[in-house]
Amino acid sequence: MRAHGVSRAWEKAAPYILLAPFIFHITAFFGYAFARTFYFSFTEYNLFASPRWVGLQNYVDLVRNVQFGRALRNSLQFAVIVTLAQTCLALILAVVMNSRVRGIRFFRAAYYMPSVTSSVVITLIFMWLFQRGGVINYLTTKFIEYRAPIGVFIACLVVIQVLLVLRDRAGGWPASWFEPAFLLMSAVFSFVLVLALQAARIIGPNPNVEIVRTVWLNTRQTVPGWAGSLAVPRPLAAIMMLNTWTTAPTMMLLFLAGLQDIPRELYEAAAVDGAAPAAAFRHITLPGLRNVTYLVLSMGLISTLQMFDQVAIVGEQAPRESVITLAYFIYSNAFPGSAVPRIGAASAAAIVLAVFTMVLVSLQKRITRS
Amino acid sequence: MKRVKRVVTLLTAIVLTLAVAMCTGAAGADVQVRIAGFGGVDLAIVEELIAKFVQPKLKGVKAVYEPIADGYDRWLVNSLSAGTGPDLFYVDIFWSRGLFSSGAVEPLDSYIAKSKMLKTTDITTSLLNAFTYNGKVYGIPKDFNTLALFYNRDMFDVAKVPYPDESDDWNTLTDKLRKVQAGLPGVYGIALAPEYARMGPFAYAAGFSVFDAKGKSNVIGSQFREGFEFYTGLAKKGVGIMPADIGQGWGGGAFAAEKVAACLEGAWIIGFLRDQSPNLNYGATLLPKNPRTGQRGNLIFTVSWSMNAQSKHKQEAFQVLELLTSPEAQQWVLERGLALPSRQALIDNPYFKSADKEAAANYIVFRGASDGNVFPFEFAAYGDDWMTPINQVLSAVMSGEQTVDVALKEAQKRLDELMK
Numbered sequence: 001m002r003a004h005g006v007s008r009a010w011e012k013a014a015p016y017i018l019l020a021p022f023i024f025h026i027t028a029f030f031g032y033a034f035a036r037t038f039y040f041s042f043t044e045y046n047l048f049a050s051p052r053w054v055g056l057q058n059y060v061d062l063v064r065n066v067q068f069g070r071a072l073r074n075s076l077q078f079a080v081i082v083t084l085a086q087t088c089l090a091l092i093l094a095v096v097m098n099s100r101v102r103g104i105r106f107f108r109a110a111y112y113m114p115s116v117t118s119s120v121v122i123t124l125i126f127m128w129l130f131q132r133g134g135v136i137n138y139l140t141t142k143f144i145e146y147r148a149p150i151g152v153f154i155a156c157l158v159v160i161q162v163l164l165v166l167r168d169r170a171g172g173w174p175a176s177w178f179e180p181a182f183l184l185m186s187a188v189f190s191f192v193l194v195l196a197l198q199a200a201r202i203i204g205p206n207p208n209v210e211i212v213r214t215v216w217l218n219t220r221q222t223v224p225g226w227a228g229s230l231a232v233p234r235p236l237a238a239i240m241m242l243n244t245w246t247t248a249p250t251m252m253l254l255f256l257a258g259l260q261d262i263p264r265e266l267y268e269a270a271a272v273d274g275a276a277p278a279a280a281f282r283h284i285t286l287p288g289l290r291n292v293t294y295l296v297l298s299m300g301l302i303s304t305l306q307m308f309d310q311v312a313i314v315g316e317q318a319p320r321e322s323v324i325t326l327a328y329f330i331y332s333n334a335f336p337g338s339a340v341p342r343i344g345a346a347s348a349a350a351i352v353l354a355v356f357t358m359v360l361v362s363l364q365k366r367i368t369r370s
Numbered sequence: 371m372k373r374v375k376r377v378v379t380l381l382t383a384i385v386l387t388l389a390v391a392m393c394t395g396a397a398g399a400d401v402q403v404r405i406a407g408f409g410g411v412d413l414a415i416v417e418e419l420i421a422k423f424v425q426p427k428l429k430g431v432k433a434v435y436e437p438i439a440d441g442y443d444r445w446l447v448n449s450l451s452a453g454t455g456p457d458l459f460y461v462d463i464f465w466s467r468g469l470f471s472s473g474a475v476e477p478l479d480s481y482i483a484k485s486k487m488l489k490t491t492d493i494t495t496s497l498l499n500a501f502t503y504n505g506k507v508y509g510i511p512k513d514f515n516t517l518a519l520f521y522n523r524d525m526f527d528v529a530k531v532p533y534p535d536e537s538d539d540w541n542t543l544t545d546k547l548r549k550v551q552a553g554l555p556g557v558y559g560i561a562l563a564p565e566y567a568r569m570g571p572f573a574y575a576a577g578f579s580v581f582d583a584k585g586k587s588n589v590i591g592s593q594f595r596e597g598f599e600f601y602t603g604l605a606k607k608g609v610g611i612m613p614a615d616i617g618q619g620w621g622g623g624a625f626a627a628e629k630v631a632a633c634l635e636g637a638w639i640i641g642f643l644r645d646q647s648p649n650l651n652y653g654a655t656l657l658p659k660n661p662r663t664g665q666r667g668n669l670i671f672t673v674s675w676s677m678n679a680q681s682k683h684k685q686e687a688f689q690v691l692e693l694l695t696s697p698e699a700q701q702w703v704l705e706r707g708l709a710l711p712s713r714q715a716l717i718d719n720p721y722f723k724s725a726d727k728e729a730a731a732n733y734i735v736f737r738g739a740s741d742g743n744v745f746p747f748e749f750a751a752y753g754d755d756w757m758t759p760i761n762q763v764l765s766a767v768m769s770g771e772q773t774v775d776v777a778l779k780e781a782q783k784r785l786d787e788l789m790k
Contacts, residue, residue, distance in 0.1 A: 010375055017381065047451035048472040066787065126574050132615045218564075218614055317614055319762045335444045337754020340468035341451075 041347035045341045058348035068349065070080030071323050071329040075305055077232050079360065080324060082240050082307075083300035089248040090296065095285070108256075113250040123313045130211075130216035137212045145209045149194050150205055156190035157183075173242035217318040230265075233322035234289045239310050247303065251296045259285070294368045298361050304356050326353045396574035400432040401683050406446065406456035411641055415708050416694075423699040424690055431686045450474040455682060457687040458694075461509050461676045461745050463500050465753045470503040476677040476684065477506035487692045496739065499711050500746040501674045507673025510695050513709035516668045516738030517571055518731065519543075525631040525653045529553030533653060534632065540572075540600050541660040544768035550631045560622035561633040562601065562610035564765035566757045567669065567747065568621070568634045569573045573597030574667025574743040575660035581750065586789055589760065590782045596660070597667070598764075598774065602745070605768040612768055626650065636671060636708060637735040640728050654731035656741060666742030672712070701781045710736050752788060759784035 016023075041058055043051035062068045097108050115120065129135045143150070164182040168175035175182070196252050197203045215221075218239050222231035232240070262284065270280045308327040324332075326349065333346035407416060416435045424433050436456060438445045443465050449455040451474070461469060469475055482488055493511060501509035526533050529550040534543055547559030561567065576596035580587055586596065604610035611630065618624040621633035626646040633639075634657070641648055657666050675691050677684065678778060693699065700711040705721050709730045722733040738744070749756035750787055763777035772780070 007375075048449065048471060048474050128617070131617050133617060215769055217768055218612070221771065221773060272406060319765065320758065321762070335441075335447070337756075337758065338465060338751055339466040340472050340751075341447060 001085045031258060037347045037350055040343050041351050043344050045343040047343060048340070049293060051344075054344065058344045059352075061345065062348055064354065067321065067324060068329060071324045071326050071349075074233070074236055074324060075307070075326040075356075076221050077230075078236065078243075078307055079301055079304040081232070082243050082304045084295060085240070085244045086248040086251055086300055087293070087296055089244060090255050091289075092252035093248065093252040095257055095281070097252065097256055098259045100180065110256050111252065112249045114246045117246075119246060119309050122246055123242065123310045126238070127217065127314060127317060130238050132213050132215055134216075137214055140212045140214070141209065144212065145205045147204070147206065149198060152197065153190050153194045155192055157186045158187035160189055174322065182326060197370055217314060220322050235318035235322045239307075239314055239323065243304070243307065245309060247300070251300065254292055254296055255289060260286040285338045290368065294365065297368060301360050301364060306362070326356070388584070399687050401596060402432055402435045403431055403458065403683055403687050404436055404456040405433060405458045405690065406436045406438060406442075406449075407441055409437035410695065411708075413437040414601060415703065417701055417702070419694060422702065423696060424693040426715040427693055428689065431689065433690050439686070450678065450680075455678045455680065457678050457681040457683055458675055458691055459678065460512075461501070461674045463674070463748045465670045466501060466509070467503065467748060467751045468753055470508045471751060474679055475508050476605040476679040477508055477683070478677065478688070479507055482507065482521065483690045485688075485692060490722040492697075492714060493712050494714050494739075496670065496744075496746070497672055500670065500672055500748065501676075509676035510675050510691060511672050512695060513700075514670055514672040514739065515638060515710065516670055516735050516744070517568065517636055518654045518734045519632055519656070520625060520635055520639060520654050520731070521610070521632040522628065522630075525550055525554055525557060525628075529631075534655050534658070536656050538655075539659045539664075540741075542662055544604065544607070544609060544659040547604075547632060548607070551609060554631070557628070558616070558624075558630045559609035559626040559632065560604065560609040560611075561613050561618070561630040562605055562614055563621055563723050563769065564761060565571055565606070566760045566764070569597065569760075569764060570669050570745075570747075571597075571634075571649075571657055571667035572601050572660070574669075575657075575663065575665050576667075577663060577665075577743070580756070582669055583768065584727050585750075587631055587785050588782075589785065590778045595774070595778060596662070598767075598778065602764065602767040602774065612765070625652075628724060631697050637732055640707060640731055644728070652727060652731070654734040656734060656738060659742075668738045668742060668744045670739055670744060670746045674782075688719065704732075707732060734777070755788055759788075 040051060041054060042053060044057075045051035093111060097104060097111065118351050131137075161177075161179075161182055164186065165175045165177055165179060169177075186203050194203070215234075217235045219234050221234050223237050224231060266284045266288075267280055270284060275283070306327050307325050308331065311323050311325050312331070313330045315328065320332075328348045330346045330353065333342045333349065336342060405416065405420075409772060413435070416437075420433050445460065446455070446461075447460060447469070450469075455474070461475070482490060487515070488510065490507065494514075497511040497514055498507065501507060501511060521534050523533065526546075529552075531546050531549045533552065534546055538546070551557060551559040567578055573594045576593045578591075579598060582588060589598075605612065606731070611624070613620055613624045616624055616627075616629050618627060618629070621630070622634075622635050622639040622642050624630045625633040625635070625639070628647075628650070637654040643652065657668060659666050675694060677687050677691065681687055694713070697713055697715065700713050700716060701719065703709050704711045704716055704719060710732060717736075721729055722736065723729075759781045763772060763781045766772040767774055767777045
């Protein structure tokens, strides 16, 4: 009887004992840390002297702080634009990667590379690309220089393709506008034509083209010029491109898993009913991916709002106000130039960021549900 | 049930073992004095200093150097506030005020009073003053640096332009740089980082001082403006180039890559050039004079040895500090061209008179500290925050995005906000 009671007690306690390491971890590193941060946000504290209670002063100061306003705006722009861009890009990539093409495994791995490479290393490489004499400006210059031949090539290609397809259709064949065989023929023919025109010196590269010297990082200009107060600082736009490119592959993987869960039969049934691929995508793929989309959007919002490393590295070559985000603002208060931390201000900003993230994610949940 | 019991017992055993292992730390016989500073070149220098001049004279004390590769100031603040700080550590003048005001650094006056080896009168006064806060000495300067104009002799020879020299003022130097640039396609006259740490001396030469009598800064006044206009004007005229625009991180990098004929750097560039381009034939001269005032300006960069206020071995730590700044140790550092000494007596060291290009450059940097309007590189308790607005408008003006008027007004507004 007694032995039975002991083992009952063990049985009840066992799950808690087994969970203890995780509960300890969560309370110590999340619960306790959060409570401390919350408390510090109402104090003036420099890590050395004991904290002094100042009530809501830190929050009032935040509202008045010019840098905080910029950080908030930059973070919001960054989160919205990058989350949307990476989700769309990831979805397109996933649909392409889901097709049954020879060697698709290679491309899946290749497209995943940006996500597994160190973010710091990629950022450094991007900084070289975005230099005034960097690859991006070089390619733009070359493009402008060869504008005429490229234009003629594209125009030729379109005209020949249209003519070929029309000829087939007139003959009663159901030729698609993007018929690969015709595309190849048109491309070859256009290329030869451009070469011939160049040899005859009718068209050629523009010799007195001005070298593009766009300053990407060390600037406070905003793009696009017409967007007024909604425009994004150019260095931040560069980081947005970089971040979209590095995070989209992870999201692609999630979409890919979601796509493989959608039963093939649905597509087959749709095809039998005569649905076009676009209709199948809209009515089968998108609803089938709803849960994954929610996950991808939430993860995207949270990670973009916490964006720090790429800003910190690019920030060395760009004016701080053009790239500062909330996470960077928190960091620069915790470790300011005067060496003595302003933990109160940093904590208040951290709390604002946390609340802000929760609000955005719950808002996003409502939108995706409807 | 038995299995659950067994798992739980095992877990308990593991936790207990770990706890016991953590409590019984190894207790060594010697008192250990932990010293922290930068990584890189400093690691080799300090370790050799310890091996040659410190450790042999210590009994029952072991000095250990802990180099911090990156973000030294953040590391120091974290470890000091957490109570795990080193006993002795570097303090850069740049962020010293904030740290001294926090109470984490031990005042050294009472130790110096009892010391036989270290007397305040031996140390260059201006350097010692730089580490004196509220009348107390919080650090012993270990060495110092100023800015000099480094130029590439071969480039000036090829362009047939006379070398920059001590008689140059802003206008004659601009003229020489322009001629070199015209004579050498693909080479810019001078590398100009958009930083107060390079532009500041020109404002000082025009009579600017960082804080006025009321403790405020005035950067829209004519004195700051004169220096600012000259510096950014060099870039606007095309004689100067920002290192970032030619894919270099700093002026020294552009100079070593032979993309510029001159740069404004301190003695730290000497070791860098020795490693990166040992055959570069360079010279150094004092910064040019302001043509109106006839004065030069300069900045003093310096780092001290300071002591942890919570150290458990203060006497031993001070003993190590004495040995690290001893005349023998400083002479050794100087004669190897590693750093400039903070002890006054070493001014007469024959090293400075030798014909070697490194020694000559070191001598120029040494003399920079006492010629004209020279100020330490510190901004009271504001630290880096004081420079940030200036650096931002410097880059905006030099890349042609702001006019000087707009830029200085913006900087003044930001500084007023900071100093409210």
